[in-house]
């Protein structure tokens with residue numbers, strides 16, 4: 529390449545770069561590439577996981593459950609449906625899936641089952657947390673709900689489908705005596 533050609537290249541570059549930038553910004557904003565995925569996500573959010581639980585009930589402050597965790601949240605909902613059918617009342621999901629930021633903001637433990645959409649903090653209309661806790665415990669013993677994490681707090685019960693037994697109580701909350709409750 530001689531000197532003359534090099535100069536020509538340099539003179540052409542700014543315009544060429546501007547064209548490239550236009551091209552890239554068009555690609556970034558290309559709606560046809562984004563809409564199908566978004567639509568699919570919105571449709572999925574409306575889907576019922578079970579008869580009484582919809583996926584969007586488990587969203588993290590507006591962030592949908594990531595698709596990689598759908599098997600977890602489906603398994604969780606199927607087990608909660610068992611509880612729902614036995615109690616025969618609506619079950620409210622206080623907290624389902626949590627993004628890492630959401631989990632940090634509520635001071636969740638760093639390995640929380642909520643991070644993988646495997647956990648829900650719930651309350652059941654007309655039932656106290658001890659009653660919900662003990663009913664889940666009984667359903668686990670009966671093999672109708674999967675073994676997992678069960679924690680009781682003042683206003684809600686945590687249940688998760690980790691697959692191995694874990695029990696705890698929130699600060700200042702006593703473990704209920706289920707033999708006297710159910």
Ligand SMILES: [Zn+2]
Nearest residue numbers: 647648649686
């Ligand atoms: Zn929880």
